[in-house]
Structures are given as C-alpha cells and as structure tokens.
Amino acid sequence: MTNPAATPRRAGRREWTAFTVLLLPLLLVSMDVSVLYFAIPAITEQLEPSATQQLWIFDSYAFALSGLLITMGSLGDRIGRRKLLLIGAAAFGLASVGAAYATSAEMLIAARVLLGIGGATLMPSTLALVRNLFHDPGQRSRAIAIWSGAMTGGIALGSVLSGVMLNHFSWGSVFLVNVPAMLLLLVLVPVLVPEFKDPAPGRFDLLGVPLSMAAVLPVVYGLKEIAADGFEPLYLGCLAVGLAFGYVFVRRLRTRDDAMVSRTLFRGRGFGAGIGLNTIAAFAMMGSAYFTTQYLQSVLGMRPLEAALWSLAPSLVIGAAAPVGAALAQKVDRAYVIAGGFALAAAGFALVGLVGTDSLWLLLTGAAVLASGIVTVMALVSDMALASAPAEKAGSAASLLETGQEFGGALGMALLGSLSTAVYRGDLADSEPAVRETLGGAVATAHRIGGAAGEEVLALAREAFVHGMQYAAWGGTALLLGAAVLAAALMRGIEAPAPAAADPAGASGARVQEATYN
Numbered sequence: 001m002t003n004p005a006a007t008p009r010r011a012g013r014r015e016w017t018a019f020t021v022l023l024l025p026l027l028l029v030s031m032d033v034s035v036l037y038f039a040i041p042a043i044t045e046q047l048e049p050s051a052t053q054q055l056w057i058f059d060s061y062a063f064a065l066s067g068l069l070i071t072m073g074s075l076g077d078r079i080g081r082r083k084l085l086l087i088g089a090a091a092f093g094l095a096s097v098g099a100a101y102a103t104s105a106e107m108l109i110a111a112r113v114l115l116g117i118g119g120a121t122l123m124p125s126t127l128a129l130v131r132n133l134f135h136d137p138g139q140r141s142r143a144i145a146i147w148s149g150a151m152t153g154g155i156a157l158g159s160v161l162s163g164v165m166l167n168h169f170s171w172g173s174v175f176l177v178n179v180p181a182m183l184l185l186l187v188l189v190p191v192l193v194p195e196f197k198d199p200a201p202g203r204f205d206l207l208g209v210p211l212s213m214a215a216v217l218p219v220v221y222g223l224k225e226i227a228a229d230g231f232e233p234l235y236l237g238c239l240a241v242g243l244a245f246g247y248v249f250v251r252r253l254r255t256r257d258d259a260m261v262s263r264t265l266f267r268g269r270g271f272g273a274g275i276g277l278n279t280i281a282a283f284a285m286m287g288s289a290y291f292t293t294q295y296l297q298s299v300l301g302m303r304p305l306e307a308a309l310w311s312l313a314p315s316l317v318i319g320a321a322a323p324v325g326a327a328l329a330q331k332v333d334r335a336y337v338i339a340g341g342f343a344l345a346a347a348g349f350a351l352v353g354l355v356g357t358d359s360l361w362l363l364l365t366g367a368a369v370l371a372s373g374i375v376t377v378m379a380l381v382s383d384m385a386l387a388s389a390p391a392e393k394a395g396s397a398a399s400l401l402e403t404g405q406e407f408g409g410a411l412g413m414a415l416l417g418s419l420s421t422a423v424y425r426g427d428l429a430d431s432e433p434a435v436r437e438t439l440g441g442a443v444a445t446a447h448r449i450g451g452a453a454g455e456e457v458l459a460l461a462r463e464a465f466v467h468g469m470q471y472a473a474w475g476g477t478a479l480l481l482g483a484a485v486l487a488a489a490l491m492r493g494i495e496a497p498a499p500a501a502a503d504p505a506g507a508s509g510a511r512v513q514e515a516t517y518n
Contacts, residue, residue, distance in 0.1 A: 015133045018192040019143055022129055023150050024185055025089060025122040028178050030154030032061060032115060035162045035174045042171040049105035056109050059224065064116025065123070066220050066406040070212040073124035073399020074260045078204060080197040081125045081132070081395055086189060088121025093182035100172030111175075127398035131386045132196040138330050140387065145322035145379035152285070152375050153315050160312055163305035198392035208260030211249045216403060218242030223410035230418060261396055265389045271397065273490040274385030277338065278401055279408035280483045281377045284345055284476055287412030288352065288370055291420065291469045292363065298439045299357055299462045310360070314368035318375050325376035326383070335491035338380050342484035345373030346477045353473035357462050366473075373480075377487075378405075384491070419475055420468035427464035431457070439465045 011019075036043075036058060043049070049057060076084040095114035102108035130147055134140035165173045222238030229235070253259040266272050296307035329337045348370025355363050382401055389397035421438075428436045435442040435457060442461030446454040 010136045011134050011139050014192065018133060018194075019130060019146075021185065021188045021192055022085075022126045023147070024181055025085070025092070026126050026147065026150055027154040027157070028092070028181055029065075029119040029122050030151045031158030031161060032119065032178070035158040039162055039166060039171040039174050042166065043108070046171070047102065047105045047108060049108075053105040053109065057105065057112060060109050060112040061116040061119070062224075062406075063217055063220065064113045065119045066403065067213040067217045068117055068120035069124060069399045069403045069406070070216070070260060070396070071209050071399075072120045073128070073395040073397070073402075074205070074208070076121070076125050076128060076395035077198045077393055078201040080195045081128045082189060082193050082195040083197075084121050084395075085125040085129070085193075086186060088118045088125065089182045089185045089189070092118030092122065093179050093186075096175040096178035096182070100175040102172075123402050124395050124398040127382070127386070127401070128394035129193060129196065131394040131398070132391060133194075137387065141326040141329060141380070141383045142323060144383045144386070145326040145376075148375050148379040148382060149319050149322045152318060152371065152378075156308075156312050156315055159308040160305070163308055167305075196391075196394070200392075203258045205256075205258055205260040208249070208252065211245060211252065212260060215242055215246035215249045216406070218245070220406060220410050223407075223414040226414040226418060230421065261400065262390075262393055265393055265397055265400070270384040270388040270491065274381040274388070275400055275404045277381045277483065277487055277490070278378055278385070279404040279411075280479070281342075281345075281374045281381070282405040282408030283412035283415075284349070284480055285371065285374045285378075285412070286409030287416035287472070287476055288349065288367065290413045290417050291352070291472065292367055294439060294465070295355070295363060295469065296360075298443055299465060300360060310364065311367075313364050314371050317368040318371045321372035322375045322379040326379060329380055333492060334380055334384065335488050338377055338491055339484040339488040341373045341376035341380070342480045342487055343373070345370045345377070346480035346484065348373060349473045349476040349480060353470045353477065355466060355469065355473075357459075357466050381491075416472040416476060420465075420472040423468035423471045424464045427467055428461065431460070435461055 040054065040057070043057065044054065072084065072088075092115060095111050095118055099108055099111035099115065102111055127144075127147065130143050131140065134143050161177070162174045165177065218238040219242035222235040222242065225232070225235045225238075253261050253263065292311060293307060296302045296310055297304065300307075302310065325337055325341060348366045348368070351362060351366030351369060355366065385401055386394060386397050424439070425436050428442075431442075432445070434445045439461055442457060446458035446461070448454070449457060
C-alpha cells in the first residue's frame with residue numbers, strides 16, 4: 001500500500017487562484033526597473049535634477065532592492081511571508097504616491113528608495129509563498145516557470161507602459177498605476193493566501209543586516225559604474241570593499257547558528273549549484289539587454305516607444321519557453337534540460353553575433369532564442385534550489401536566488417559592456433573624443449555636424465558599435481556553452497526532494513497552515 005504521508009498534496013483551485021494574485025506584485029516590481037525609461041525627460045523638465053541626481057533617480061531603486069533582499073527574506077521567514085508581503089505592498093503603494101507627486105529631485109529619490117525597500121519585501125515573499133503553496137513537484141515546477149516568465153515579461157512591459165501612459169498623462173502616472181494594484185493585493189491576499197513562517201526561527205541576526213548590505217551594495221555599485229565608465233580605481237575599490245564584507249558575512253554564516261542565512265540551506269546538493277547557475281543566466285540576460293535597446297535606438301534610429309514595442313516581440317516566444325521546459329524536466333533528467341537551455345541561449349547569442357547594422361529581424365530572433373533558453377534555465381534552477389532548501393527557510397532561499405540575479409545582471413552589463421566598449425573605442429581611435437566615448441555621443445556629434453560629414457561619422461560609429469556587440473555576443477556564447485557543460489555535470493541525478501517534516505504539508509508547517517485557514 002502507498003503511504004499517504006509520502007504523497008505530496010496537490011494544489012487545487014484555491015492555491016492556483018492565490019498564485020495568480022501573487023503574480024501581481026511580481027509584475028509591478030519588475031516593471032518598476034524600466035518604467036522611468038521614457039519618463040526621465042519630463043521629470044528633468046519639471047524637477048530640474050542635476051546629472052548626479054538624475055543617475056540616483058534611476059539607480060536608487062535598484063540599490064535599495066538588491067541591498068535588502070537577504071534581510072527581507074530572513075525577516076519573512078520569522079514574522080510570516082504573507083505578513084511581510086502585505087507590509088511591503090502598503091509601503092510600495094504609499095511610496096508610489098510619494099514618487100508621483102514629488103516636487104523636487106530629492107523627494108523623488110527618497111520615494112524611489114522606499115519603492116526599492118518595498119520591492120525587497122515583495123520579491124522573496126512571492127517566490128517563497130509559491131514554494132509553500134505547491135507541494136507536488138510537477139505543479140511547483142510549473143508555477144515557478146510561470147513566475148519566471150512573468151518577471152522577465154514585466155521588465156519589458158514597464159518601458160512600454162511608461163511610453164503609453166506618458167502619451168496621455170503626466171510623468172507621475174507611471175507611478176500611480178501601482179496604487180490600485182497594491183490596494184487590490186491588500187484586499188485579496190488575506191483572503192486567498194495562507195500564512196507560512198518558520199515555527200522556530202531563533203533570534204534575528206541584527207548584525208547581519210549591515211553586513212549583508214555592506215557586501216552587496218558596493219559590488220552592485222562598482223559593477224554598474226564599470227559598465228558605464230570602465231575599470232576606474234574607485235569602482236575597483238568598491239568591488240574590493242564589497243568582497244571583503246562578503247567574506248566576513250560568509251564567515252559569520254559558517255560559524256554562528258543564529259546567522260541571517262542558515263547553513264541548513266546549503267545541505268541540499270541542488271541549492272548552491274542552483275544559485276550559481278541562476279547567476280550565470282542573469283549575466284547573459286542583462287548583458288544581452290544592454291545591447292538590444294541601444295541597437296534599436298542608436299543603430300536603427302528608432303524612437304524610444306517604437307524601440308520598446310519592438311523589444312516586446314521576443315516575449316511572445318519567451319512566455320511558452322519556461323512551462324515547456326518544466327514539462328520536459330518531468331520526463332528526463334532536469335540537468336540535461338538545464339544544459340539544453342544554456343545551449344539554446346548560446347545559440348541565441350551566436351545569432352546576435354551575426355547582426356549587422358541593419359538586421360532587425362536577426363536581432364529579435366537571436367534575442368528571443370537567447371531569452372527562451374535563459375528563462376527555462378532560471379525556472380528550473382530556481383525550482384531545484386527552493387526544493388532543496390527546508391520549507392521553513394523558503395524566504396531566505398528565495399532572497400539568495402534573487403540577490404544572485406542582481407549580481408549576475410550587474411556583472412553581465414559590466415563585463416560584456418566593457419568588452420564591447422573596448423572594441424568600439426579601438427575602431428574609432430582616430431575620431432574625436434565625443435565620438436569615441438559612446439555611441440550616444442557619436443549620434444549627438446553627427447547631428448551637430450550635419451550633412452554628408454555627419455552621416456559618415458554616424459555610419460562609422462554604428463559599425464564600430466555593432467563590431468563591439470559581435471565580440472561581446474561571441475564571448476557570451478562561449479560562457480553559456482561552458483555553463484551548459486557545468487550544469488550537466490553539477491545537476492545530473494539531482495531530483496526534487498519530497499516535502500520534509502518541516503514543510504507546511506508536513507508536521508510542523510501543518511499547524512501554521514491550519515491556524516491560518518481556520
């Protein structure tokens with residue numbers, strides 16, 4: 001006879017409805033990454049920020065988000081993931097109102113910081129709740145695949161939504177759109193989503209909060225600035241400082257039982273490997289996005305909204321990739337599916353490496369193939385990492401996955417961007433400094449010169465940019481092929497574990513779930 005306790009409980013209509021509600025904050029947080037792309041000219045005209053303030057209007061959100069992910073994941077495990085989600089939704093909604101009605105650059109920057117803090121509570125909470133809602137491995141894989149696709153789609157949708165809203169309303173509307181969604185979340189989540197938390201969390205690691213931020217923020221800042229300005233001593237120093245604090249943080253994790261990140265997370269063979277492979281996937285995703293938007297606008301000469309609409313085209317394919325990969329992983333060893341996802345992404349990068357100065361459809365095809373492979377990888381490795389972690393530590397597990405994504409994305413833009421820039425500047429070594437510095441500077445110079453001479457400058461700059469993009473794409477291809485081999489070696493034979501006693505379907509978690517539903 002089959003032991004009923006050994007059979008994971010399958011999710012029903014209530015769990016899937018709750019999951020649909022949880023996709024709402026995920027979409028909004030991912031959209032806020034790109035929602036300012038079109039709004040910044042109107043913001044600049046009204047608030048008159050300095051160049052430094054304009055950069056902080058963009059970056060303060062990402063810095064607050066990445067710096068607090070680990071803290072919020074651990075906090076959610078202690079106070080309850082649903083409770084943290086509701087707190088974050090309220091904060092995100094209020095900060096959105098503050099950003100929409102900001103009367104100065106300083107006020108908008110402060111509101112963006114609060115949005116980042118709210119986002120840091122929402123991201124790990126939603127993923128951890130997905131882990132707790134779905135105990136059947138097949139259903140959980142399918143849910144996480146949809147979650148991964150929604151996150152990727154939200155980033156692309158943010159810029160388009162921004163452009164559409166600004167055609168009819170003021171720049172504050174790109175923030176106000178968050179408010180009704182968060183109000184809906186505050187109403188529906190208490191009704192549909194059960195509470196989950198660690199029944200024995202232990203003491204909260206207060207010292208771990210500044211340590212984790214000191215480890216994450218300097219590295220993310222250094223990588224972002226390297227992508228923009230190259231390997232300057234200040235930025236390399238930021239990397240060194242962040243890595244030093246990271247060493248202290250990991251050392252504390254390994255020697256203390258009450259550290260913010262529990263050592264039990266790494267006992268599962270799939271957890272550490274999953275985080276590493278997820279970081280590589282984010283490297284490729286953000287590294288490729290760095291070129292796509294510039295190519296559409298500065299090489300093909302598209303207006304921002306037109307470029308954003310074209311960038312949505314690959315999403316039609318991406319939406320189906322992760323669920324198909326999840327279904328395939330139920331039939332064959334997921335290590336080979338993950339390796340296949342990396343190989344597919346490498347093929348996409350190789351197509352980008354063949355792009356010329358007038359290759360819209362080749363670029364979109366390459367971007368679609370690359371993103372399909374990457375989203376497949378992200379969904380499967382996220383599922384494996386979360387399944388390998390104890391259910392009561394799902395918030396911390398989710399936060400580490402997402403912090404790895406932040407690192408990978410920043411590193412991808414820094415390294416691939418630096419490689420492309422080096423080739424670009426080498427090709428234009430004899431040009432004037434403004435042309436040689438960036439493609440944007442070359443476009444501005446060409447417009448200033450005008451006539452045939454301006455067209456010649458623009459043509460040379462576009463060819464140099466595409467040449468640099470080709471080098472970066474082939475570098476990305478090599479990296480992803482190596483990742484495919486690594487995935488096949490590291491993940492082979494790892495199966496999603498059955499729910500343990502600490503799972504909400506099991507002994508200790510059942511008490512939490514029963515109390516919530518009753």
